[in-house]
Amino acid sequence: MITLLKYDFRRNWNTLLAGLVILIIAQVGLSLFMSEVTGVVIGIMGYVGVGVAIYVKMIKTYTSNIRSYNRRLLPVTGLSHVLSPLIFGALCGLGLVIIFATHAYIYISMKLRMNMASNIDLSGLHVSDYISLLLFSAWVMVFMTVIIFLSISIAGSFRWRTGPWIGIVAFFVLVNLLGWLENIITTGRFSPNELFRYTEESTGIAITANGVLWSDGMWGSIVFEVIVAVILVWATIYLNNKKVEV
Known part of the structure; x- marks a missing residue:
């Protein structure tokens, strides 16, 4: 590597x-x-x-x-x-x-x-809040990237010109299917809006961290996504070795 x-x-x-x-x-x-x-x-x-x-x-x-x-x-x-x-x-x-x-x-x-x-x-936030936001954002990017890689490998498995379109369809199917499964298995997928709470005051807008990264629901969601990511990586490697044309 x-x-x-x-x-x-x-x-x-x-x-x-x-x-x-x-x-x-x-x-x-x-x-x-x-x-x-x-x-x-x-x-x-x-x-x-x-x-x-x-x-x-x-x-x-x-x-x-x-x-x-x-x-x-x-x-x-x-x-x-x-x-x-x-x-x-x-x-x-x-x-x-x-x-x-x-x-x-x-x-x-x-x-x-x-x-x-x-x-x-x-700003109303602690250093740990910024680190939590960075870690959460980094994991979201990694998980979405694994899905994109698998979609590209699916597209590369077809010789004709419709391969890229099949890859695009596969990406949206995977995103929606995995989101649906996660909502069923876990308590629900957290949205970025739940990371912080915004309140309007006389002096302006106040931001308060909810610490959602350390909550039990978020950990359950992350564990589910880690397991799914491993499966997606395995499928990607299989397609690259057996199906993708060079």
Whole structure:
């Protein structure tokens, strides 16, 4: 898997480096030449756009790995073709989060001249709440990515041109079927709105963390999704080894 991951980074390194340079230049330009509110809004949109680009690159990397004849010649297992793009996307996403956190710290400390800890206290959230949100979001992304990988493998199992359409249909069927099963087996799927409670006060909107990540219902939902994810990965490996045409 390390071999495949090394090839993935080597192939995408120039694109990643160019995107990083463009992001840094754009953020510096926004800080110097834009108003405070406009700069913050466009800056956040820039980070979101880069995150989406990284996710798309991860999906394209997986598709290339399972359909490319040269990549099939590498001495790696079928599991590596699934894990390598996931690790690639996770490392790139983690790097983007670190850059964003560093940028936020510099902006709050130097431009707003506020203490980072004080700013977190003013938001009404604790550090553990932010970590919980990040972990919850990361797991949702991983679970959805596993479904997308399986859908791509299903599409690759058909030779004719309808393969991509079959993959799209398979994705929506899997999402709805798994959501229905989860609602039956567990107490119900949590929505992101249940992570925090929003209340309107005279001074503005107050945010209170519900700590939903540590509740029994959420743990039951996560355990169910972990079991399902293992089954989906097994099905993906089987299709890649037996059905997908290179």
